[in-house]
Amino acid sequence: MRIHLVTGKGGVGKSVVSLALALKEGAASRTLLVELGEESFFQFVFDREITYHPISLTELGIDLARWSGSEALKEYVLYLIKVEKLHQLFFENIVSRSLIDAAPGLKELALLGKITSGPPRYVGPPLPYDVLVVDCFATGHFLAMLRAPMAMAETFRFGPMSEQSRSIMNVLKTPSITQIHCVTIPEELPIQETIDFLNEIKSLLSSPIKIWLNRWMQYPPVDQPGNTAEALLKKWSLAQERYWNILSGYSQAVTRLPFVFDHHVTAVAQNLVSEIAGCEA
Amino acid sequence: MKNDTQVRIFVGTGGVGKTTLAAAYAYFRAQEGYKTLVVTIDPAQRLKTALGLLPHGHNQKVLPHPSGGWGDDGIWGEMWASLLDSKWVFDDFVRRGLKDEEKILRLFKNRLYQQLSTQLNGSQEFTSLEKLLYEYESGMWDFIVLDTPPAGHAIDFLKAPQKLNRLLDERVARWFRLMEDGGSWVTNIFTFGARRILQILEFLTGNEFIHELSDFFGQLHFWQKKLEKRLNEVDQLLRSSLCKFTLVTQYDLPKLREGMAFLDILKAEQMNCEGIVINRAYLESDFNLQETDRSDLKAWFDQLVTYYDRRAKEGRSLIRRLNPSLPIFEVPDKIYTFLGGEESVTKGQKRSEISLIVEIARYLRTPAS
Numbered sequence: 001m002r003i004h005l006v007t008g009k010g011g012v013g014k015s016v017v018s019l020a021l022a023l024k025e026g027a028a029s030r031t032l033l034v035e036l037g038e039e040s041f042f043q044f045v046f047d048r049e050i051t052y053h054p055i056s057l058t059e060l061g062i063d064l065a066r067w068s069g070s071e072a073l074k075e076y077v078l079y080l081i082k083v084e085k086l087h088q089l090f091f092e093n094i095v096s097r098s099l100i101d102a103a104p105g106l107k108e109l110a111l112l113g114k115i116t117s118g119p120p121r122y123v124g125p126p127l128p129y130d131v132l133v134v135d136c137f138a139t140g141h142f143l144a145m146l147r148a149p150m151a152m153a154e155t156f157r158f159g160p161m162s163e164q165s166r167s168i169m170n171v172l173k174t175p176s177i178t179q180i181h182c183v184t185i186p187e188e189l190p191i192q193e194t195i196d197f198l199n200e201i202k203s204l205l206s207s208p209i210k211i212w213l214n215r216w217m218q219y220p221p222v223d224q225p226g227n228t229a230e231a232l233l234k235k236w237s238l239a240q241e242r243y244w245n246i247l248s249g250y251s252q253a254v255t256r257l258p259f260v261f262d263h264h265v266t267a268v269a270q271n272l273v274s275e276i277a278g279c280e281a
Numbered sequence: 282m283k284n285d286t287q288v289r290i291f292v293g294t295g296g297v298g299k300t301t302l303a304a305a306y307a308y309f310r311a312q313e314g315y316k317t318l319v320v321t322i323d324p325a326q327r328l329k330t331a332l333g334l335l336p337h338g339h340n341q342k343v344l345p346h347p348s349g350g351w352g353d354d355g356i357w358g359e360m361w362a363s364l365l366d367s368k369w370v371f372d373d374f375v376r377r378g379l380k381d382e383e384k385i386l387r388l389f390k391n392r393l394y395q396q397l398s399t400q401l402n403g404s405q406e407f408t409s410l411e412k413l414l415y416e417y418e419s420g421m422w423d424f425i426v427l428d429t430p431p432a433g434h435a436i437d438f439l440k441a442p443q444k445l446n447r448l449l450d451e452r453v454a455r456w457f458r459l460m461e462d463g464g465s466w467v468t469n470i471f472t473f474g475a476r477r478i479l480q481i482l483e484f485l486t487g488n489e490f491i492h493e494l495s496d497f498f499g500q501l502h503f504w505q506k507k508l509e510k511r512l513n514e515v516d517q518l519l520r521s522s523l524c525k526f527t528l529v530t531q532y533d534l535p536k537l538r539e540g541m542a543f544l545d546i547l548k549a550e551q552m553n554c555e556g557i558v559i560n561r562a563y564l565e566s567d568f569n570l571q572e573t574d575r576s577d578l579k580a581w582f583d584q585l586v587t588y589y590d591r592r593a594k595e596g597r598s599l600i601r602r603l604n605p606s607l608p609i610f611e612v613p614d615k616i617y618t619f620l621g622g623e624e625s626v627t628k629g630q631k632r633s634e635i636s637l638i639v640e641i642a643r644y645l646r647t648p649a650s
Contacts, residue, residue, distance in 0.1 A: 010295015010431055039436060044535035081481060093478045095456050098447040105396055138295050138431055152490075155392050159487015189325045190296075220577040229572035261584050263592040265535060 001118040001177060002029075004133045007142040008183030009193040013214045015041050016265055017183045017257065018135035020272035026062035029130035035066040036111060036136055042066075045265045060266070063129070069107025072114040079124045108148035113164060116171040116178075123164070139182070139197040146172065146204050175207040185215045186243040198250055208253055212276075213244065216256040255279045284420050286523065288413065289555065290427045292438055292543065293529035294536050298560040300324045301641060302529050302612070303428040304332060304362065308635075309642035311345070311360035312352030315423035318361045320412055322405070322428045329364070331635045338366030343635070350639045358423070363412075370408040374511075378504030388500040393493055405430040406441030410515045417518060436543055439550065446512050454505055457498035525555035532562055532596030541603050554607055556648065559596065562611035564589040589614070608648035612641055 004021055008014040015035075019042075022033035032054055035042055040050040042064060048055060052071045054063040078087045090096050115134055117124040136142045149165035149172075156162040172178050180201070184194040198209060217240060225231035247254050257275050260268045291303040300321050307319035318340060324332070333341050343360040351357045372389070379385045388394050406429070413427050429438045456475070483491050518524055526547055530540035540557070547554050564586060570579055600609060 011297060038440075039539070041535055041539070044538040077481070077485060080485065086477065086481060089474060090478055090481050093474075095453045096478055096482065098453050140431060151392075151396065155493070156487055156489045159489055160484065161486045161490055188327060192326065220575070220581045222578075227572045229569055229578065230575070232566075232568055233578065261588040263533065263588065263595070 001127075001129070002131045003115060003171075003178045004131070004181060005115075005136050005142075005178065006134060006181045006183060007136045007139050007197070008181075008212075009190045010138045012183050012185045012190050013268075014138075014183045015135050016268050017181070017212050017214060017272065017276075018133050019265065019269040020276055021181070022062045022131075022133040023060060023269055024273045024276050025131040025133060026060065030128065031062045031131040031133065032127070032129040033062055033064045034115070034132060034134045035064075036068075036134060037066070038068050040066045041135070067111060067114055069111050073107060073110035076110055076113055076124060105148040105151060108145040109152060109161070109165065109168070112145060112149055112168050112172070116168050121167050121171060123167075139193055143197070143200055143204070146201070150204060173205055173207065178207070179210060180205070180207070181210045181212060183212045183214050184247070186213060186217075186240045191243050191246060194247065195250055209251065211247065211251055211254045212257050213247060213254055214257045215259045216240070216244075217259045284417065286417050286420065286422050287424045288417065288427065288518065288524040289424060290429065290519075290524065290526045291529055292429050292526055294539060295431045297529045297531055297536070298612075299529045300428045301328055301638070302527075302558055302560065302645070303426045304328060305638045305641035306527070306645055307360055307362070307424065307426040308343075308350075308638050309645050310424045310426075311343075311358045312350075312356060312642065314352065314356045314358040316359040316361075316421070317424040317426060318363065318416055318422050319426040320363050320365055320409065320416070320428060322365050322409060322430050324364070324428075327637070331638060332362040334362055334364045336364060336366065338364055338369055346635045346639045350635065365405075365409055365412055367405045367408040370412055371404060374408075374411055374508075375504060378507040384500060388497075391493065391497050391500060393497040394500070404445075406438055407445050410442060411511065414511065414515055414518065436546060439546065439552075442512050442515060446509065454498045454502045457495040520551055522553065525553045527555050528557045529560055530557065531560055532592045534595060534599065537596055537599055541600075541605065544605055544607075554605075556608040556610055557600075557605065558610045558612060558645070559649075560612050561614035562596075562649075563593050563613050565613035565615055610645055610647075611649040612644045615640075 002025075004018075004025075006014055006018045006021065008017075018033060022031050025031040033042075035050060043050050046057065046064070050064055050066040052065060052067060052075075054065040056063050074087075074091060077090060078084070081087055081090070113123065115132065118127045118129075118132075137145060149168045153162050153165040153169060182194055182197055184190045194211065198211075201209060217237075219233055219237040219240075222230045222234045222237070225234045244254070244256070255275075257272050260271045262268055262271065289303075289306060291299045291306070293299050300323060303321065304319050304324075307317040310317045319332075321328070321332070321334065324334065328334075332343050335341060340361045340363045343362050345351050345357050345360075375388060376385055379388070409427060409430060413425060416422060416425050479491075486494075528540050528543060530537055544554055544557075568582060570582060573579070
């Protein structure tokens with residue numbers, strides 16, 4: 001099992017890059033693309049309801065699901081207590097319901113539990129996929145999610161929750177299983193957020209993070225600007241270069257993904273597949 | 282006390298430019314002579330510098346742009362800005378509610394409280410609303426403009442307070458208080474069903490977690506009533522005619538459709554929407570094709586312009602089809618904002634960067650259609 005977790009600032013094309021990654025993996029392996037949370041982005045792309053149980057995008061050769069924390073928790077609880085009646089009692093109870101809704105960290109833990117439910121943990125119903133590509137939350141919420149099992153394991157030394165937390169962390173910390181991707185674009189806020197993210201995540205995981213510098217504009221080359229239009233172009237391309245340099249100073253693993261002159265999500269993703277594949281080769 | 286403070290809330294998917302637009306809106310109202318406050322959540326360094334924001338969350342006075350940033354006939358009301366300090370607002374709220382120093386410290390030490398107040402599940406949404414209410418009650422402002430926390434989806438903002446409210450449901454708190462008092466699971470103050478549920482909870486999470494949880498709820502009940510009252514007041518304000526939402530989105534079909542779905546939710550909740558701002562709607566640049574003979578340059582620019590045109594065309598036709606009967610404001614993509622701006626990467630940023638806000642404020646005056 002290979003797990004790709006994709007994060008990045010809102011609006012940088014996280015979902016598009018996740019889709020491209022999934023398409024690339026889907027060519028060779030059984031691949032599931034997963035959205036996290038209560039709301040779906042891809043429902044508006046594929047005009048289909050995206051549910052907890054995967055649907056097949058046959059034309060693209062991948063499956064797609066949307067996992068929310070409460071559904072993941074329900075599944076986990078059912079898996080553990082096995083008795084449907086008790087399960088119902090538990091989830092219909094006002095206390096358990098509100099806990100699940102708002103207790104800090106519980107949903108995040110359940111989501112990570114679901115993401116890492118395959119080998120080597122084998123906790124929960126089997127996931128018949130070789131590759132998971134998870135279109136995660138934006139960086140702040142993503143870090144909070146990663147901290148959940150850590151905080152639980154640190155705060156509570158004993159009990160099932162701390163055990164589960166430890167085993168989840170182990171999977172996340174194994175580079176041969178889990179790869180974290182951060183998508184960004186050559187603009188001020190996203191670059192700053194990426195740098196902050198890289199600094200923060202260092203204290204959680206030591207494995208290398210892949211950075212995708214998305215929407216990289218391929219300007220026509222201007223060496224010696226002969227007029228103002230060319231000078232302007234030169235200025236823009238230098239500004240963009242500077243962001244590349246800043247990022248490269250923080251990480252070795254930065255790959256540029258070209259700006260695609262198309263505004264349809266699937267078309268852009270399909271365009272990026274070869275770029276991503278080229279970088280992995 | 283009569284309070285006619287107008288509230289404007291900027292909502293939208295992450296990364297669409299809510300913060301900048303909220304600031305531009307407050308600026309534009311100041312140009313009309315009003316006294317405005319913008320509460321920002323996560324501004325770019327450039328915007329922070331422009332607004333003179335300091336991390337402690339106090340309100341800062343923003344001055345108009347020296348070269349013509351005043352309104353018509355030199356009108357300028359007052360503009361203030363603040364950066365939400367979520368942790369501080371949360372702790373302050375608890376402090377005001379609990380009053381007893383010992384109880385306050387005990388709650389602050391609770392590990393679940395620490396997590397709740399700092400990062401997860403709607404705490405930032407709650408604190409931004411608490412700040413809004415606080416400023417509203419001061420009666421000092423003509424307009425309070427609220428930026429909303431970064432979330433994947435516009436709807437998250439509306440859902441957050443309800444979630445918090447449910448967590449603090451009196452029945453939940455009572456359960457855990459009983460546990461505190463009774464000390465043990467199997468006391469007969471619980472029904473059979475309740476005992477089973479607690480057993481499941483303990484089985485799932487462990488004894489230690491349950492203990493922390495009951496301690497947390499035990500402390501919470503001291504400010505339960507106050508919080509409930511507060512959330513009700515917020516709810517009333519959000520539904521009142523003084524409060525209007527502005528949806529910020531882009532001509533990006535999935536995002537646009539999500540935004541439109543959000544409008545339906547606002548309507549169902551009986552909340553008002555003032556308009557839709559389409560950020561980066563079309564391209565506007567100083568680039569002049571007449572100045573060059575290079576065909577590759579022309580081809581590149583042509584490609585870029587076509588990209589924007591097609592996107593806008595599809596976006597506009599989607600809006601027309603859904604017919605939200607709201608004014609649409611289009612804000613152009615300046616090629617320098619689209620590039621992140623050369624100025625922003627250089628050191629020594631100046632206050633004059635307020636010019637960006639001045640420029641954007643212009644587009645919020647007249648609807649595109």
